[in-house]
Amino acid sequence: AYEMIKFSVNLHRGCFGGCSFCTISAHQGKFVSSRSERSVLDEVRAITVMPGFKGYLSDLGGPSANMYRMGGRNEALCRRCSRPSCLFPAPCRNLRNDHRPLIELYRRVDRVPGIKKSFIGSGIRYDLFEKDDWEYLREVIRRHVSGRLKVAPEHTEDGVLKLMRKPSFALFRTLNERFGRICREEGLNYQLIPYFISSHPGCTERDMRRLSDETRRLHFRLEQVQDLTPTPMTLSSVMFYTGENPYTGEKVYVARSQEEKRRQKSYFFEWQKDRRKK
Ligand code: SF4
Known part of the structure; x- marks a missing residue:
């Protein structure tokens, strides 16, 4: 380390x-x-x-x-x-x-x-950018990126993102569009690398299928992904173990078995099948 x-x-x-x-x-x-x-x-x-x-x-x-x-x-x-x-x-x-x-x-x-x-x-929090203020992003792309910029939308589905306390995926789409535009203006061939999590409480297989469809539509080949490991002292762990959102009392679906978790994670790599078909 x-x-x-x-x-x-x-x-x-x-x-x-x-x-x-x-x-x-x-x-x-x-x-x-x-x-x-x-x-x-x-x-x-x-x-x-x-x-x-x-x-x-x-x-x-x-x-x-x-x-x-x-x-x-x-x-x-x-x-x-x-x-x-x-x-x-x-x-x-x-x-x-x-x-x-x-x-x-x-x-x-x-x-x-x-x-x-x-x-x-370190990961950049793009929900800190003001609506029309992209100066920081431009500065980072111009001078501080080796070719790949890491960001963490964590999911595409708003229901899951809400339980993660993350912003809507619409904000990532805006970032992706702006990143591409700045790279073109600066003459740079850089990549945006998004991080995602599967099996977060509230995330179903259907959500993962939608994540897979959405990220392939945006031409991402996912690699920075992880299946949730519940960590002590977090809201996610409370939901993972109780199957409930403690703020609302609502039931939350949780993928707990190895098989459910494996299936959820496999959706990250669907793009590899597209490549094999070509
Ligand atoms: S959310 Fe609370 S702690 Fe954060 S800036 Fe606002 S008032 Fe301060």
Whole structure:
């Protein structure tokens, strides 16, 4: 693990996304703590003299790539707030989601002598982009991507996404379209790599079939996928073990057997059958 992260820099801790299956907010907190620019730049300078460093930082990130210096405008309101997510079901109006401090930090890191390129390897939260503000995405595509940009829509079906506390898939379609447009404008042949989860509580085989159809229609060949492993302290685990949404008391379908889980996961790879038919 150390080999993987030794040339990467953590910019912040915590996450206010509140995804149902994730423990980050349970063990790092919902409020983001960001490092000072000075502290980050000192670490970057220290990395430049490490043995084996060739000028490439593998990641400038955190639990999510783009929550640096973000949080509530009115902190008193946040202290009284009981929302598990600042982004779901819709971004909070009190949330400061300005990407400029992060863009400025990327640029300062890239000016450090000895740095040839810094990559963004952490997942990007695209539900943090303002409706018409794609400057951050353009900056990342232009300067910080090795050819593949990872994002996590996690599913295509809104019923499942709601239980995951993730935004509608319509937002991913917009991102995909915008990503393609920026790449064309910049003359770059890059790929968007979406992550998906099968067997999340509420996800049926029909949902997986629809996921398969939708992602093939968008010409994705899925590879970054996982079958849910219920993790302690998460809402997903509560639903997995009880078969109920604890907020509403509604019954939730859960694929628990190995066979059900295997079948759900197999839908990720339907695109391989299309290829064989050709
Ligand atoms: S008030 Fe808004 S920004 Fe603050 S913690 Fe609650 S949801 Fe997040």
